[in-house]
Amino acid sequence: MWQQVNEDFWKENRESKVGQVEDTVREIVENVRQNGDKALRELAKKFDKVDLGEIAVTREEIEAAYEQVKPELVEELENAAFNIERFHRMQMPAGLWLTEVEPGITLGVKSTPLERVGCYIPGGRASYPSTVLMTAIPAKVAGVDEVIMCTPAPINPLTLVAADIAGVDEIYKSGGAQAIAAMALGTESIEPVQKIVGPGNVFVTGAKMMLRNTVDIDFPAGPSEIGVLADETAVPEYVASDLIAQAEHDPSSASLLVTSDPDLPDRIWEIMEGMIEKAPRREIIEKAMNNSGYIIAEDMDLAIEIMNGIAPEHLSIQVRDPLDVLGKVRNGGSIFVGPYTPVAAGDYASGTNHVLPTSGHAATCSGLNVHHFMKTSTVQMLSKEGLAVLAPTIETLATAEGLHAHCESVKIRKPEEE
Numbered sequence: 542m543w544q545q546v547n548e549d550f551w552k553e554n555r556e557s558k559v560g561q562v563e564d565t566v567r568e569i570v571e572n573v574r575q576n577g578d579k580a581l582r583e584l585a586k587k588f589d590k591v592d593l594g595e596i597a598v599t600r601e602e603i604e605a606a607y608e609q610v611k612p613e614l615v616e617e618l619e620n621a622a623f624n625i626e627r628f629h630r631m632q633m634p635a636g637l638w639l640t641e642v643e644p645g646i647t648l649g650v651k652s653t654p655l656e657r658v659g660c661y662i663p664g665g666r667a668s669y670p671s672t673v674l675m676t677a678i679p680a681k682v683a684g685v686d687e688v689i690m691c692t693p694a695p696i697n698p699l700t701l702v703a704a705d706i707a708g709v710d711e712i713y714k715s716g717g718a719q720a721i722a723a724m725a726l727g728t729e730s731i732e733p734v735q736k737i738v739g740p741g742n743v744f745v746t747g748a749k750m751m752l753r754n755t756v757d758i759d760f761p762a763g764p765s766e767i768g769v770l771a772d773e774t775a776v777p778e779y780v781a782s783d784l785i786a787q788a789e790h791d792p793s794s795a796s797l798l799v800t801s802d803p804d805l806p807d808r809i810w811e812i813m814e815g816m817i818e819k820a821p822r823r824e825i826i827e828k829a830m831n832n833s834g835y836i837i838a839e840d841m842d843l844a845i846e847i848m849n850g851i852a853p854e855h856l857s858i859q860v861r862d863p864l865d866v867l868g869k870v871r872n873g874g875s876i877f878v879g880p881y882t883p884v885a886a887g888d889y890a891s892g893t894n895h896v897l898p899t900s901g902h903a904a905t906c907s908g909l910n911v912h913h914f915m916k917t918s919t920v921q922m923l924s925k926e927g928l929a930v931l932a933p934t935i936e937t938l939a940t941a942e943g944l945h946a947h948c949e950s951v952k953i954r955k956p957e958e959e
Contacts, residue, residue, distance in 0.1 A: 543809075543810040543833070543834065544833075544834040544835075545834060545835055546797075546835065547836065548836070548847060548850055550834065551795070551797055551834075551836075551851055552851070552901065554795060554832050555766065555795060555899070555900045556900065557743075557746070557761065557763070557900055558743045559743055559747040559761075561743070562743050562744055562747050563751070565718075565744065566744055566747040566748050566751055567751065569717070569718040569719050569722060569744075569748070570718065570722040570726075572719070573719050573723055573726060573728065574722065577723075577727075577728035577729050577730075578596060578729045578730050580728075581593065581719055581720075581723060581728060581730075582596075585693075585714070585715065585719075588716075588717055589693050589694060589717075593694060595714075596713050596714055596715060596730040597711065597712070597713055597714075597730055598696065598701065598712035598713065602701065603701050603702075603704070603705050603712075605698075606698035606705075607698075607702055607705075609698040610699050614699060614702075615706075618699075618702060618703050618706055619706055620890070621671065622674050622678060622703075622706050622707060624891060624892035625674050625678045625679075625892050625894070626681075626682060626892075627892055628892030629678060629894075629911050630682055632912065633682065633683070633911055634650075634652045634912070634915070634917075635650075635652070636652055637649065637650070637652070637920070638650055639920060643927075643930065644924075644926060644927065644930075645923060645925070645926035645927025645928070645929075645930065646923055646924075646931065647920075647921065647922040647923070647927075648919070648922075649919070649920040650917050650918070650920060651917065652916070652917050653915060653916055653917075654683045654685050654686070654914055655683075655685050655735045655736055655915065655916065656685065656686045656687065656735060657685070657686065657688075657689070657732070657733075657734045657735050658680050658685045658689070658734055658735060658736050658737075658738065658914060659689050659690070659691065659725075659734035659738070659756075660673070660676035660677050660688065660689070660690045660691075660709070660737075660738055660739050661690075661691055661692070661724075661737060661738070661740070661741055661745060662676070662690055662691070662692035662700065663693075663740060663742070663745070664692050664693035664694075664697075664700075664716050668699060668700050670699045670700045670702070670703035671703070671889050672739065672740065672896065673690065673700060673704050673709070674703055674706070674707050675896050675909065676690075676739050676896060676909065677690065677707035677709050678707050678708075679894065679909060679910060679914060680738075680914045681707065681708045683911040683912075683914035683915050684915075685914050687710050687734075688707075688708065688709050688710050688711075689710060689711040689724070689734060690704055690711070690712050690713065691712075691713045691715045691716065691720035691721075691723065691731075692713075692715075692720075693714070693715070693716025693717065693720075694714035694715075696714060711731075713731055717741075717744055717745060717748075718744040718745060718747060718748035719748075720745075721737060721741075721745055721748035721749055721752060722748055722752065724737050725737065725748075725752040725755045725756040733756070734756060735757060736757040736758065736759070736913070737749060737752075737756055737757075737758050737759070738758070738759040738896065738909060738913060738914075739762070739896060740896055741762070741763075742763070742764070742791075742793075743763065746761050746762070749761070759896065759909055759913050760898040760902055760907075761898060761899060761900060761902050762896060762897065762898060762899055763899045763900055764791045764793035764794045764899065765787045765790040765791065765854060765855070765899070766787065766794060766795045766796070766797070766854045766855065767784060767786075767795075767797065767853060767855040767884060768797045768799060768851055768853030768856050768873070769784060769797070769798045769799070769859060770800075770841075770856070770857070770859065770866060771798060771799075771800045771802070771859045771860060772801050772802055772805075772841055772859075772860040772861055773801070773802040773804075773805065774859075775800070775860065776859070776880055777805065777808045777812050778812055779859060779880050779883075780798065780805075780809050780857075781809045781810075781816060782816065782883070783796075783857050783877075783883055783884050784796035784798065784809070784813065785813060785817065785820065785826055786883070786884060786885055787884060788829035788830065788833060789820065789822040789825055789826050790829075791825065791829065792825055792828035792829055793832065794825075794829040795829060795832035795833050796829065796830075796833040797836070797851065797853065798834075798835040798836070799835070799836045799838060799844045799847050799848050799851075800835065800836075800837060800838065800844065801838050801840050801843075801844050802837075803837050806837070809835075817830075841860060841866065842869070845866060845869045848870070848872075848873075849904075852872035852873065852874075852902070852903040853872075853873060853874065853903065854874040854875070854897045854898065854899045855873070855875055855887070855897070856870065856872075856873030856874070856876045857876075857877045857882070857884060858876065858877065858878050858879070859879070859880055863878045863879045864878070871904075872903050872904045873903055874897030874898050874899070874903040874906075874908045875887050875893055875895070875897055875908055893908075894908050894909045894910060895908075896908065897909070925954075928951065928954055928955070929955065932952075932955060935947070935948070936951055936952065939951075
């Protein structure tokens with residue numbers, strides 16, 4: 542049902558449900574901690590109804606997957622991979638930069654890739670080979686030594702082909718919270734990683750949040766959501782199609798229209814009803830509509846203010862002057878500007894990343910990018926003359942804080958006064 546909502550409805554609807562599954566996730570994590578591969582097999586049988594056998598995917602399985610995938614699909618995966626790699630290479634920082642800020646004082650930053658990263662790829666209702674590309678390729682571009690992947694069994698052949706194209710080093714048949722625990726803690730088959738990235742359901746997100754003290758994570762990335770900013774110039778068919786496209790992901794997905802045109806919601810809903818009626822994933826979309834709706838704002842400035850408060854995962858701008866609105870937007874995981882920029886372009890082909898923060902976390906988090914796979918170290922190099930310039934400041938502040946050894950570490954290096 543298409544409904545008029547307010548900001549409170551949206552925020553309450555998108556609040557993390559992680560707390561509701563905390564006990565279940567903790568039990569799964571402890572099972573994996575104690576029993577390793579045995580737990581993965583047991584939980585796969587319980588939740589996915591499969592007998593895992595070998596947990597690691599073999600090269601023979603990957604080669605067999607190519608036999609099951611049409612050549613044109615492989616070609617388009619390669620095209621998408623090229624675009625994703627190209628965009629993420631544009632983000633790469635200099636490996637090391639040094640600048641002499643004044644005589645004898647050189648400062649800089651050294652960027653270093655992580656050594657081992659885990660990518661979680663959802664399964665279940667649908668397979669997401671595109672998410673394989675979105676998680677693994679930026680890691681490879683960043684220079685990560687080992688990129689591994691976990692996804693529920695049985696694995697779609699297209700997902701295995703995507704992993705091969707993306708350069709994934711190890712693939713494991715494991716999904717859900719148990720896969721996150723395995724990558725964080727390690728099992729007999731899976732060595733632990735330094736960081737886990739990728740979207741997932743509330744159990745996956747709960748495990749990532751629970752294990753943050755053990756392994757680094759990207760950000761909370763739950764069910765898909767979209768916010769559309771539209772005025773009277775928006776094409777209703779375009780807006781309707783974008784709203785439905787994100788709703789078809791999952792019953793927990795959500796689509797929101799914020800508009801300055803009071804007549805637009807009814808026009809859009811009339812079109813959406815027809816689209817939903819014919820949609821292959823109609824049942825999922827209809828459930829997602831319970832989480833969805835529209836807000837009518839007095840003017841576009843207020844609409845922008847409302848959308849900034851919501852901070853949607855995907856933000857579509859379909860207004861008369863989209864670049865002006867873009868300049869006023871502060872929060873959006875990925876932003877799609879103008880009528881001819883469907884969100885699906887970023888999901889698959891443009892090269893930008895579709896692994897994005899949800900549930901308002903776009904207000905503080907960036908979408909997945911090469912920087913998530915790197916760490917930076919500051920660098921400083923002083924000459925005797927440079928140390929002499931800084932010495933009074935260091936000595937004065939160190940003494941004021943009562944850290945006399947800090948002060949002495951400077952004095953011992955100072956040349957004796959003539």
